[in-house]
Amino acid sequence: MDLTNPLYKNQGIHVVLSLFTVENGKFKVFLIKRKNQPFKDKWILIGGACYNNEDAPSAMKRELFEKTGIENINFRLHNIFSDPKRSPLCRMLAVGYIGVIDCERVKFLKETSKTQDAGWFDIEKFCDLGYDHDVILKDAMQYLKDNIFDTDILKDLFPKCFTLPEIHKAYESILNRSIDRRNFRKQLLQKSIIADSGKMENATGKKPSKLYTFI
């Protein structure tokens, strides 16, 4: 590798996180408003450059912590985005990750040195994000839908125990369709994605619900 070769030099690696939640039964994505150029005043996904001493997941963890205060969550690679023009300043390859989290865990760092606002957005309402983040977000949403029944990808959405109606509503909101309650329960239990914790909800509403955990 000859790093002075203009064919190669000035490349970089972005990590980009599509961070999702379900809040009050609504599927949402976390967006940040940029303070500086390029894409000043545009909303974008969480992301940033990978340092030379980090692998991509470590960079993603660091960026997430810097921008939301969140630690210890799981990511999944969904795709890479390599269009040489995707970032205007220099050639940056983006590595796209997905995370799904309990919205309560996010400290709202409304303003930082690089950002002027941040928050959860209804998934139908986002549009015209900065960089190529529209494309990245759509790809992430599709990946999430395709993998929601085969993995514990929602594990961090419910950090502790949860009731079946809660997680049922989360699935319906993410997939944007209704799902039969009885079959839903059987499916998740049979595939060993969740398990009965033995505990019961504090009777707050009507009939108390059982509490489940991810395995």
Next chain:
Amino acid sequence: MDLTNPLYKNQGIHVVLSLFTVENGKFKVFLIKRKNQPFKDKWILIGGACYNNEDAPSAMKRELFEKTGIENINFRLHNIFSDPKRSPLCRMLAVGYIGVIDCERVKFLKETSKTQDAGWFDIEKFCDLGYDHDVILKDAMQYLKDNIFDTDILKDLFPKCFTLPEIHKAYESILNRSIDRRNFRKQLLQKSIIADSGKMENATGKKPSKLYTFI
């Protein structure tokens, strides 16, 4: 992006292709012997650096053509490899692709400016490849096995027509297990991966076989 920041500078993007074939019923991978440091005299997968005006698939196409003379094949992303120490000279992120091809199409460029030998290797016999290519190749093999029944990932292995016994043998070799002939045929036809071409093999052996094509 401040490209003089030592945290970011001197990064690069590798594309790496695990190129597979099935030759005489044996599952094989294409390897190249390096002529120069680093990893001089080691065998490695096809790969190289991504230029600033290329997206990753274009870079992969170019590298493949330079090293084997092959054009017009399909790749699939299987993973990325981002360990900052994976390449000794500078920080290179690797984008791993898979291709499966008719071995007849490879012109053997035994020697080039960067390589001193090249060829197909039995999949059981490779060991101790340069860079982290052992890890990449294992990941690619697993991805291929996981996706072989759901996609046309073998499309380029049979550029024209093929008989069912031929493709059956290819599947068995890749998966390293025997598969029931009747169920195999039903599966591929039902999933619309292959279709009857209407033509018949030139009766060369015993009973002539039907010829199929990928859809």
Next chain:
DNA sequence: ACAAAAGTGTTGCATATACACCCATGG
């Protein structure tokens, strides 16, 4: 006619879907 390889169909099992009633709690 026989050996070698290709073509084909049925049955049972497992998984997924559709669907309706009972139960516990709070008011």
Next chain:
DNA sequence: CCATGGGTGTATATGCAACACTTTTGT
């Protein structure tokens, strides 16, 4: 006692796995 919402089981359909005989050709 009634309204609300949570818990449970069964019957059907669909997809997957196991399995054996017939057909064609060359010798």
